[in-house]
Amino acid sequence: MEPFLDIVIEDARWEALGLAALAQPAVLAACSEVGLEVEGFSLCLMGCDDARIAVLNGDFRGKAAATNVLSWPSEERGAELGCVPDLPAAGEIDDPEPLGDIAIAYDTCAAEAAAAGKPMRDHVQHLVVHGFLHLLGYDHIDDADATVMEATEVRILARLGLSDPY
Known part of the structure:
Protein backbone atom coordinates (compact mmCIF):
# COMPACT_ATOMS: atom_id res chain seq x y z
CA MET A 1 0.00 0.00 0.00
CA GLU A 2 1.25 3.46 -0.89
CA PRO A 3 1.51 5.82 2.07
CA PHE A 4 -1.80 7.63 2.38
CA LEU A 5 -0.40 10.34 4.65
CA ASP A 6 2.24 12.63 3.18
CA ILE A 7 4.12 14.59 5.86
CA VAL A 8 5.82 17.88 4.96
CA ILE A 9 8.09 19.33 7.64
CA GLU A 10 8.77 23.07 7.40
CA ASP A 11 9.92 23.47 11.01
CA ALA A 12 12.58 21.07 12.31
CA ARG A 13 10.97 20.99 15.77
CA TRP A 14 8.24 18.80 14.26
CA GLU A 15 10.84 16.29 13.14
CA ALA A 16 12.33 16.25 16.64
CA LEU A 17 8.87 15.71 18.16
CA GLY A 18 8.10 12.92 15.70
CA LEU A 19 5.11 14.40 13.88
CA ALA A 20 4.83 11.46 11.49
CA ALA A 21 4.82 8.94 14.35
CA LEU A 22 2.06 10.94 16.08
CA VAL A 34 -15.76 6.75 11.22
CA GLY A 35 -15.55 3.61 9.08
CA LEU A 36 -13.29 5.01 6.36
CA GLU A 37 -10.98 2.53 4.65
CA VAL A 38 -7.46 3.96 4.37
CA GLU A 39 -6.76 2.42 0.97
CA GLY A 40 -7.89 4.64 -1.86
CA PHE A 41 -7.32 7.95 -0.03
CA SER A 42 -4.47 10.41 0.45
CA LEU A 43 -3.88 13.54 2.48
CA CYS A 44 -1.03 15.88 3.29
CA LEU A 45 -0.03 17.18 6.72
CA MET A 46 2.39 20.10 7.00
CA GLY A 47 4.21 20.86 10.25
CA CYS A 48 5.07 24.56 10.30
CA ASP A 49 5.59 27.46 12.70
CA ASP A 50 3.32 30.31 13.77
CA ALA A 51 4.67 32.72 11.13
CA ARG A 52 3.80 30.34 8.29
CA ILE A 53 0.36 29.42 9.61
CA ALA A 54 -0.46 33.12 10.17
CA VAL A 55 0.20 33.75 6.47
CA LEU A 56 -1.94 30.77 5.49
CA ASN A 57 -4.70 31.84 7.88
CA GLY A 58 -4.62 35.35 6.40
CA ASP A 59 -4.62 34.10 2.81
CA PHE A 60 -7.40 31.55 3.20
CA ARG A 61 -9.54 32.79 6.08
CA GLY A 62 -8.84 36.52 6.15
CA LYS A 63 -7.43 36.24 9.69
CA ALA A 64 -3.75 37.18 9.61
CA ALA A 65 -2.98 35.58 12.97
CA ALA A 66 -1.48 32.30 14.09
CA THR A 67 -3.78 29.41 14.89
CA ASN A 68 -3.19 25.82 15.95
CA VAL A 69 -4.44 23.87 12.92
CA LEU A 70 -5.95 24.60 9.51
CA SER A 71 -7.63 22.22 7.09
CA TRP A 72 -8.38 22.46 3.38
CA PRO A 73 -10.73 19.73 2.20
CA SER A 74 -10.17 18.68 -1.41
CA GLU A 75 -13.89 19.19 -1.97
CA GLU A 76 -16.79 20.63 -0.03
CA ARG A 77 -18.13 17.97 2.31
CA GLY A 82 -26.23 17.89 13.72
CA CYS A 83 -25.63 14.86 11.50
CA VAL A 84 -22.54 12.85 10.59
CA PRO A 85 -21.17 13.64 7.11
CA ASP A 86 -21.30 10.99 4.40
CA LEU A 87 -17.97 9.31 3.77
CA PRO A 88 -16.20 10.21 0.53
CA ALA A 89 -15.80 7.61 -2.20
CA ALA A 90 -12.37 5.99 -2.38
CA GLY A 91 -10.16 6.29 -5.40
CA GLU A 92 -8.04 3.53 -6.84
CA ILE A 93 -5.01 2.24 -4.94
CA ASP A 94 -2.72 3.72 -7.62
CA ASP A 95 -4.85 6.88 -7.96
CA PRO A 96 -6.15 7.66 -4.47
CA GLU A 97 -8.87 10.21 -3.75
CA PRO A 98 -7.25 13.26 -2.09
CA LEU A 99 -9.01 14.23 1.13
CA GLY A 100 -7.16 17.53 1.44
CA ASP A 101 -4.41 19.23 3.40
CA ILE A 102 -3.79 20.05 7.05
CA ALA A 103 -1.27 22.52 8.50
CA ARG A 121 2.26 14.84 21.94
CA ASP A 122 -1.33 14.35 23.19
CA HIS A 123 -2.37 17.80 22.04
CA VAL A 124 -0.82 17.30 18.62
CA GLN A 125 -2.69 14.02 18.14
CA HIS A 126 -5.93 15.75 19.13
CA LEU A 127 -5.33 18.55 16.63
CA VAL A 128 -4.46 16.11 13.84
CA VAL A 129 -7.72 14.26 14.53
CA HIS A 130 -9.57 17.60 14.60
CA GLY A 131 -8.07 18.69 11.28
CA PHE A 132 -8.75 15.31 9.71
CA LEU A 133 -12.41 15.41 10.70
CA HIS A 134 -12.70 18.81 9.01
CA LEU A 135 -11.43 17.17 5.80
CA LEU A 136 -14.34 14.72 6.06
CA GLY A 137 -16.90 17.50 6.46
CA TYR A 138 -17.26 17.70 10.24
CA ASP A 139 -17.64 21.21 11.61
CA HIS A 140 -18.18 23.03 14.90
CA ILE A 141 -19.67 26.38 13.90
CA ASP A 142 -23.19 25.45 15.00
CA ASP A 143 -23.75 23.88 18.43
CA ALA A 144 -25.44 20.80 16.96
CA ASP A 145 -22.49 20.17 14.63
CA ALA A 146 -20.00 20.87 17.42
CA THR A 147 -21.68 18.23 19.58
CA VAL A 148 -21.30 15.63 16.81
CA MET A 149 -17.70 16.59 16.02
CA GLU A 150 -16.54 16.75 19.63
CA ALA A 151 -18.16 13.41 20.50
CA THR A 152 -16.42 11.84 17.51
CA GLU A 153 -13.09 13.37 18.56
CA VAL A 154 -13.50 12.05 22.11
CA ARG A 155 -14.14 8.51 20.83
CA ILE A 156 -11.12 8.68 18.51
CA LEU A 157 -8.88 10.02 21.28
CA ALA A 158 -10.06 7.21 23.56
CA ARG A 159 -8.88 4.73 20.88
CA LEU A 160 -5.47 6.41 21.22
CA GLY A 161 -5.58 6.19 25.04
CA LEU A 162 -6.02 9.96 25.38
CA SER A 163 -8.45 11.68 27.73
CA ASP A 164 -11.43 13.86 26.80
CA PRO A 165 -10.03 17.32 25.93
CA TYR A 166 -13.43 18.94 26.44
Missing part, protein backbone atom coordinates in the same frame (compact mmCIF):
# COMPACT_ATOMS: atom_id res chain seq x y z
CA ALA A 23 -0.04 11.70 13.01
CA GLN A 24 -0.19 8.23 11.47
CA PRO A 25 -1.93 6.50 14.40
CA ALA A 26 -4.18 9.52 14.96
CA VAL A 27 -5.45 9.41 11.37
CA LEU A 28 -5.75 5.61 11.43
CA ALA A 29 -7.80 5.79 14.64
CA ALA A 30 -10.03 8.45 13.07
CA CYS A 31 -10.52 6.33 9.95
CA SER A 32 -11.40 3.32 12.05
CA GLU A 33 -13.88 5.27 14.18
CA GLY A 78 -20.71 18.37 4.99
CA ALA A 79 -23.91 17.08 6.49
CA GLU A 80 -27.33 18.17 7.62
CA LEU A 81 -27.15 20.19 10.84
CA ILE A 104 -0.32 22.50 12.17
CA ALA A 105 1.73 25.21 13.94
CA TYR A 106 4.37 24.18 16.46
CA ASP A 107 4.46 27.38 18.53
CA THR A 108 0.71 27.61 19.09
CA CYS A 109 0.42 23.88 19.81
CA ALA A 110 3.23 24.03 22.36
CA ALA A 111 1.73 27.10 24.07
CA GLU A 112 -1.75 25.52 24.22
CA ALA A 113 -0.41 22.25 25.59
CA ALA A 114 1.59 24.07 28.26
CA ALA A 115 -1.39 26.25 29.22
CA ALA A 116 -3.60 23.16 29.53
CA GLY A 117 -0.95 21.20 31.44
CA LYS A 118 -1.01 18.33 28.97
CA PRO A 119 1.74 16.63 26.98
CA MET A 120 2.47 18.26 23.63
Whole structure:
Protein backbone atom coordinates (compact mmCIF):
# COMPACT_ATOMS: atom_id res chain seq x y z
CA MET A 1 0.00 0.00 0.00
CA GLU A 2 1.25 3.46 -0.89
CA PRO A 3 1.51 5.82 2.07
CA PHE A 4 -1.80 7.63 2.38
CA LEU A 5 -0.40 10.34 4.65
CA ASP A 6 2.24 12.63 3.18
CA ILE A 7 4.12 14.59 5.86
CA VAL A 8 5.82 17.88 4.96
CA ILE A 9 8.09 19.33 7.64
CA GLU A 10 8.77 23.07 7.40
CA ASP A 11 9.92 23.47 11.01
CA ALA A 12 12.58 21.07 12.31
CA ARG A 13 10.97 20.99 15.77
CA TRP A 14 8.24 18.80 14.26
CA GLU A 15 10.84 16.29 13.14
CA ALA A 16 12.33 16.25 16.64
CA LEU A 17 8.87 15.71 18.16
CA GLY A 18 8.10 12.92 15.70
CA LEU A 19 5.11 14.40 13.88
CA ALA A 20 4.83 11.46 11.49
CA ALA A 21 4.82 8.94 14.35
CA LEU A 22 2.06 10.94 16.08
CA ALA A 23 -0.04 11.70 13.01
CA GLN A 24 -0.19 8.23 11.47
CA PRO A 25 -1.93 6.50 14.40
CA ALA A 26 -4.18 9.52 14.96
CA VAL A 27 -5.45 9.41 11.37
CA LEU A 28 -5.75 5.61 11.43
CA ALA A 29 -7.80 5.79 14.64
CA ALA A 30 -10.03 8.45 13.07
CA CYS A 31 -10.52 6.33 9.95
CA SER A 32 -11.40 3.32 12.05
CA GLU A 33 -13.88 5.27 14.18
CA VAL A 34 -15.76 6.75 11.22
CA GLY A 35 -15.55 3.61 9.08
CA LEU A 36 -13.29 5.01 6.36
CA GLU A 37 -10.98 2.53 4.65
CA VAL A 38 -7.46 3.96 4.37
CA GLU A 39 -6.76 2.42 0.97
CA GLY A 40 -7.89 4.64 -1.86
CA PHE A 41 -7.32 7.95 -0.03
CA SER A 42 -4.47 10.41 0.45
CA LEU A 43 -3.88 13.54 2.48
CA CYS A 44 -1.03 15.88 3.29
CA LEU A 45 -0.03 17.18 6.72
CA MET A 46 2.39 20.10 7.00
CA GLY A 47 4.21 20.86 10.25
CA CYS A 48 5.07 24.56 10.30
CA ASP A 49 5.59 27.46 12.70
CA ASP A 50 3.32 30.31 13.77
CA ALA A 51 4.67 32.72 11.13
CA ARG A 52 3.80 30.34 8.29
CA ILE A 53 0.36 29.42 9.61
CA ALA A 54 -0.46 33.12 10.17
CA VAL A 55 0.20 33.75 6.47
CA LEU A 56 -1.94 30.77 5.49
CA ASN A 57 -4.70 31.84 7.88
CA GLY A 58 -4.62 35.35 6.40
CA ASP A 59 -4.62 34.10 2.81
CA PHE A 60 -7.40 31.55 3.20
CA ARG A 61 -9.54 32.79 6.08
CA GLY A 62 -8.84 36.52 6.15
CA LYS A 63 -7.43 36.24 9.69
CA ALA A 64 -3.75 37.18 9.61
CA ALA A 65 -2.98 35.58 12.97
CA ALA A 66 -1.48 32.30 14.09
CA THR A 67 -3.78 29.41 14.89
CA ASN A 68 -3.19 25.82 15.95
CA VAL A 69 -4.44 23.87 12.92
CA LEU A 70 -5.95 24.60 9.51
CA SER A 71 -7.63 22.22 7.09
CA TRP A 72 -8.38 22.46 3.38
CA PRO A 73 -10.73 19.73 2.20
CA SER A 74 -10.17 18.68 -1.41
CA GLU A 75 -13.89 19.19 -1.97
CA GLU A 76 -16.79 20.63 -0.03
CA ARG A 77 -18.13 17.97 2.31
CA GLY A 78 -20.71 18.37 4.99
CA ALA A 79 -23.91 17.08 6.49
CA GLU A 80 -27.33 18.17 7.62
CA LEU A 81 -27.15 20.19 10.84
CA GLY A 82 -26.23 17.89 13.72
CA CYS A 83 -25.63 14.86 11.50
CA VAL A 84 -22.54 12.85 10.59
CA PRO A 85 -21.17 13.64 7.11
CA ASP A 86 -21.30 10.99 4.40
CA LEU A 87 -17.97 9.31 3.77
CA PRO A 88 -16.20 10.21 0.53
CA ALA A 89 -15.80 7.61 -2.20
CA ALA A 90 -12.37 5.99 -2.38
CA GLY A 91 -10.16 6.29 -5.40
CA GLU A 92 -8.04 3.53 -6.84
CA ILE A 93 -5.01 2.24 -4.94
CA ASP A 94 -2.72 3.72 -7.62
CA ASP A 95 -4.85 6.88 -7.96
CA PRO A 96 -6.15 7.66 -4.47
CA GLU A 97 -8.87 10.21 -3.75
CA PRO A 98 -7.25 13.26 -2.09
CA LEU A 99 -9.01 14.23 1.13
CA GLY A 100 -7.16 17.53 1.44
CA ASP A 101 -4.41 19.23 3.40
CA ILE A 102 -3.79 20.05 7.05
CA ALA A 103 -1.27 22.52 8.50
CA ILE A 104 -0.32 22.50 12.17
CA ALA A 105 1.73 25.21 13.94
CA TYR A 106 4.37 24.18 16.46
CA ASP A 107 4.46 27.38 18.53
CA THR A 108 0.71 27.61 19.09
CA CYS A 109 0.42 23.88 19.81
CA ALA A 110 3.23 24.03 22.36
CA ALA A 111 1.73 27.10 24.07
CA GLU A 112 -1.75 25.52 24.22
CA ALA A 113 -0.41 22.25 25.59
CA ALA A 114 1.59 24.07 28.26
CA ALA A 115 -1.39 26.25 29.22
CA ALA A 116 -3.60 23.16 29.53
CA GLY A 117 -0.95 21.20 31.44
CA LYS A 118 -1.01 18.33 28.97
CA PRO A 119 1.74 16.63 26.98
CA MET A 120 2.47 18.26 23.63
CA ARG A 121 2.26 14.84 21.94
CA ASP A 122 -1.33 14.35 23.19
CA HIS A 123 -2.37 17.80 22.04
CA VAL A 124 -0.82 17.30 18.62
CA GLN A 125 -2.69 14.02 18.14
CA HIS A 126 -5.93 15.75 19.13
CA LEU A 127 -5.33 18.55 16.63
CA VAL A 128 -4.46 16.11 13.84
CA VAL A 129 -7.72 14.26 14.53
CA HIS A 130 -9.57 17.60 14.60
CA GLY A 131 -8.07 18.69 11.28
CA PHE A 132 -8.75 15.31 9.71
CA LEU A 133 -12.41 15.41 10.70
CA HIS A 134 -12.70 18.81 9.01
CA LEU A 135 -11.43 17.17 5.80
CA LEU A 136 -14.34 14.72 6.06
CA GLY A 137 -16.90 17.50 6.46
CA TYR A 138 -17.26 17.70 10.24
CA ASP A 139 -17.64 21.21 11.61
CA HIS A 140 -18.18 23.03 14.90
CA ILE A 141 -19.67 26.38 13.90
CA ASP A 142 -23.19 25.45 15.00
CA ASP A 143 -23.75 23.88 18.43
CA ALA A 144 -25.44 20.80 16.96
CA ASP A 145 -22.49 20.17 14.63
CA ALA A 146 -20.00 20.87 17.42
CA THR A 147 -21.68 18.23 19.58
CA VAL A 148 -21.30 15.63 16.81
CA MET A 149 -17.70 16.59 16.02
CA GLU A 150 -16.54 16.75 19.63
CA ALA A 151 -18.16 13.41 20.50
CA THR A 152 -16.42 11.84 17.51
CA GLU A 153 -13.09 13.37 18.56
CA VAL A 154 -13.50 12.05 22.11
CA ARG A 155 -14.14 8.51 20.83
CA ILE A 156 -11.12 8.68 18.51
CA LEU A 157 -8.88 10.02 21.28
CA ALA A 158 -10.06 7.21 23.56
CA ARG A 159 -8.88 4.73 20.88
CA LEU A 160 -5.47 6.41 21.22
CA GLY A 161 -5.58 6.19 25.04
CA LEU A 162 -6.02 9.96 25.38
CA SER A 163 -8.45 11.68 27.73
CA ASP A 164 -11.43 13.86 26.80
CA PRO A 165 -10.03 17.32 25.93
CA TYR A 166 -13.43 18.94 26.44
